[in-house]
Amino acid sequence: MLPFSDPVLIFGSVMTLILVVPLFARKLRLPEIVGLIAAGTIIGPHGIGILARDQTVHLLGTVGLLYIMFLAGLEIDLHQVRKNRSHTIVFGLLTFSVPLAMGIPMGIWLLGMAVPSAILLASMFSSHTLVTFPAVGKLGLAKSRAVTAVIGGTIITDTLALLLLSVIASTTRGDPTVGFWVRLLSLMALYVAAVLVLIPLLGRWFFRHVAVDENSEFVFVLAVALLSSFLAHVAGLEPIIGAFLAGIALNSLIPEKSLLMTRIHFTGDIIFIPFFLLSVGMLVDLSLLWTGSGAWIIAISMTVVAIVAKLGAAWASQLALRYRRDEGRLIFGLSVNQAAATLAAVMVGYDIGLFSEAVITGTIMMIAVTCLVGSIVTERAGRTVALHEEQADFDASSAPHRILIPLEEREGARELLDVAMLLREKGSHEPVYPVRVAQEGSDSEQQVAAAEKILAHTVVRAMAAGVPVTPLTSVDVSVTSGVLRVVRDNRISMILLGWDGRVGSKTRTFGRIIDAVVEQSLQLVMVNRFCEPVSTAGRIVLILPPFAERQPGFEAVITAVKTLASQAGTTLLALCSAQTKAAAEAFIAKTPPSVSTSIQPLGEWKAVQRSIADQIETDDWLILMGARKGEVAWQPILDRLPGRLASQLPTTTFSVIIPPTQRWDSQQAAEKILDSSYIFSTFTRDRTMLQMDVETVEEALRRLLGSHFGEGSEPTRAVTELLHAISQEEPVELTGDVVLLHTHVPNVSGSAVFLGVSKHPLDVPLASGRPHILIILLDPVGQDPARHLQALADIARIMRVPDMAQVLRTARDYDNLIAEIALRTIAET
Incomplete structure (x- = not known):
């Protein structure tokens, strides 16, 4: 029965989408973000109805949005912000004022709205959500000057937009009293000061005196981010502001290159952020576009103004801050995405009677289109900026x-x-x-x-x-x-x-x-x-x-x-x-x-x-x-x-x-390419099998070891069982495509290295990738441990040769492998 109601089935379906959709998106040369949003539209309540946007999806999607903002605060280069704070202020004010100036006339003259409704609609264009921030993080641009300016500007424009939302809502309800303003501003100031002062003190105390390992540290960080988000709502701010401030507060306590940061990124990239993108797609109802021309006019008007206004703000910021053209396009790609604050504004406007259902439909379409445009522009401009910075920063010394x-x-x-x-x-x-x-x-x-x-x-x-x-x-x-x-x-x-x-x-x-x-x-x-x-x-x-x-x-x-x-x-x-x-x-x-x-x-x-x-x-x-x-x-x-x-x-x-x-x-000091004789002295012909038609590690082990110990022999069976257990519990992953199994056995007289390459991915549950290459190192029991470690280092050194895994996977036979590696060695020298 549709939609799925079993929580296990819901979660399993979403995890399958998170696995499959990015693969299809890459084949179609689309950003993964676009694929996940489109998948949410297809499987959501307004599509084929496999999943409902129920409490489970809403909860994890909300956490995913907060996670994006938390990561933005956590990864922002505070030194760069202090150094270039004028850039943050300039972009923040431009990206707020330009959409506001374009949105108000559009609402009044084109859509026939009252002034309060037009102002609230324009404030939706001013805000934006850093939906595409994970893409720049993967490109290593989280601390570049353009990204830093956008992240800092986001907090300015979203705060101003949400403050404007509070004012319009209070004015409509008829209670914009002096007491309201005093209470609102006092709570905001108290909240911001408390977060930026108390969280660093609490975090430093926890990491010094309480934390046992990275697991407890991760739970502490996640609890701080979510509680800070909730308290922001209590103080009259949106939770996304609280998540962002929590990231800033913990910024100095979590180094970028640390195991804790790796776990924070892993959890967000695998679970929470994809859930948010799917939940955004589930809001899109394409059928409303066929009920009349009104929804089309509103949707097209809102989308065009949002894109043009953000493009104008990015262009003006590029000129004012003297950025390169690719940096200006990156600013536009990051800031054009409408999601969180936009949804908050449209729902408040609908609840107090300022917006109709047609505006909600137009808003959802605007979110879908701007996220599509933003992800494509961010991906392309980000690669150009990354290439420029890599070339500019290179220095042999x-x-x-x-x-x-x-x-x-x-x-x-x-x-x-x-x-x-x-x-x-x-x-x-x-x-x-x-x-x-x-x-x-x-x-x-x-x-x-x-x-x-x-x-x-x-x-x-x-x-x-x-x-x-x-x-x-x-x-x-x-x-x-x-x-x-x-x-x-x-x-x-x-x-x-x-x-x-x-x-x-x-x-x-x-x-x-x-x-x-x-x-x-x-x-x-x-x-x-x-x-x-x-x-x-x-x-x-x-x-x-x-x-x-x-x-x-x-x-x-x-x-x-x-x-x-x-x-x-x-x-x-x-x-x-x-x-x-x-x-x-x-x-x-x-x-x-x-x-x-x-x-x-x-x-x-x-x-x-x-x-x-x-x-x-x-x-x-x-x-x-x-x-x-x-x-x-x-x-x-x-x-x-x-x-x-x-x-x-x-x-x-x-x-x-x-x-x-x-x-x-x-x-x-750069390491020279390994010569082919060294490689083939390690991976010998009699212990190498290429293009194996196997799908399990156990089957690959049986074939590799059988060629040495004899098929079906007792040593083959015993060593296969031992290594299979190791592959399921503690494999060594050299790359995403290469798994190494090593141990000491009584059936060999010296170091024995086996190489197997499968046509199909092997079942290694703890591997991060889908390994096709299996390497086995067997040493005799009682051998000098130094020799075992040296053999491990030699294998790792061989697999660090550029494109070595690809060469092993495509080689038809051992002679072809020799020829390919010899050609690459000559080209390298």
Whole structure:
């Protein structure tokens, strides 16, 4: 019976649509947003009637709308807004006033409305909803200047439009008294102040003292966003304003490159936002357009005015702010979409008798058309802007770094990984390199086995955050030489070290091992003593020694610290001598990224310890720029200062950053393409099967292992059962199309790698994509764990070769695979 009434069937149907519709939209070269809205129209109550717009759809759709606004506030670059606040104000006022000026005459002269009705109708054109914001987020443009201006302008125009809605509604009811205005404005001001002041305090306290893991953090964030939205309604504002303000309030506490942010995006992109888009489509009733010409006139008039007015506002903003043409089109694509505030206004107007049903129908048609136009324009203009920014920002000397994290224990590994994720450049494909060094001796094998457990924890956390990772182990005569050898072999550019803050009587600065790594390396080194999660820092305080501006590598230090401040959402305070301030102030201000920065002079450097302590606040992250002995900025006090500060400020997160002694050249360090002989020594002919006609992992395992152990043999059956269980519970996903299964078995004498490529997607329930490629690594029981980890790293390195997965899927046979890879190797060299 239609519509579906069973809640499980309703949810299952919607999830099927969320899966299938984007695939069809991509084939038709339409934005996914358009596909979901169209699907809502088709399956909704005004279409074939499979689903009703009942409480379930309405609830999840409302949460999806709030989620969009919450993400917009969470991802907005507050530093960019502060720097370009004039852009936000200019666009906000233009996108409010231009549609209002066009909508009022249209309502009065064309549609014959009374003045209050015409003003309310025009206010609907002024507001807009960031329906297409997820599209720019996927393109990496959430913090571009055009998007930042639109997001900030949205809060201005929607607030003014909703305020105008309240005034018209109150005037129509006959109670626009002084008391009404005082109560309305007082509640709004109190609410905004409470959200922007109390939520950051509550969030910082929760993340420091209560949060157990990212699950509890996610639940806390979602609860704050929804409660803030409800309280906005109580204060006389629309819930979307509350969600946006909650995102702004939590902005500095949730780094962009963090596991928590990944989970927030995943939940919104998979469930809540698609539900909202489907619910918008369900409102469209195309049959009303055939009942007479009145609905057509209203729908066409409203749609044309909404599009032309928003286009005019975007064009005027482009000229006033001196943006490029593609940025102007992106502004139009983001701001033309009508949805939330528009629906709120039309329903209020209908309830108080200002609007007829024809206006509601016209509004729904306007929403459908503007969302279609907005999604197409946003997609196309966004790609142009992204391409321009990628080309403009490219610089071989500042391209993605390679970050090494030497680990001794599991404690502190999470914080070091968080810092590494903050420092990774946007769009970087370089993995993070966690390493555990075991010293040579009778127990070296036990040490390496223990290293596997420590590294596994870091690997899982990094992969969950979408960060590629290459775990390494090294057995050497000392930890220092092991770390330095890994640095040389992998062309590392940054080394992140953990430190407990203690200094022994025989220690010069940090400790025997860390001191040796610092002195014998040429890379940027950051030594960290963590007391609180770095995401809860309210400010970064950078201490620059005298002559810091003359130190080779000074630029790298400033870039790294400003990157940390930008990603952590904090301000930056630089303390230095008056001479350094005068020489480096302009350079620090201009060095990207954009961060709210202030520079203050310190007093006598000999009394620097006391001066620093006087300026440190509870939630500060203190960073001291150090130097290696004999360098321009080095002086004896720098060797003793870290220990003294760590002792004097025991509850302050404290880092020491030592600049590199040579410029990082990512092009020189770029990994060469793997030669074909190396690849085929790993994937041998007798253990490779291409174009397999299988659909299950179990069947693929049976065929691959049967070729080695014998079809139907006991070893084949036993290993197949073991690996099938691993594929269902803990597979390693190298890419969306490649799954790796690895274990130790007693039936092999050395590392055995099997490669299977299926014509059909394999049933791997925990995979994010639809894998066709299955790789198996078997090592004998009792083998040196270092060799197992190295084999894993080799396989991962091969699969990072560009288009390797596509080559494997299209190769007809092994000889064809050899020829294809040989051709690509020649072309690459």
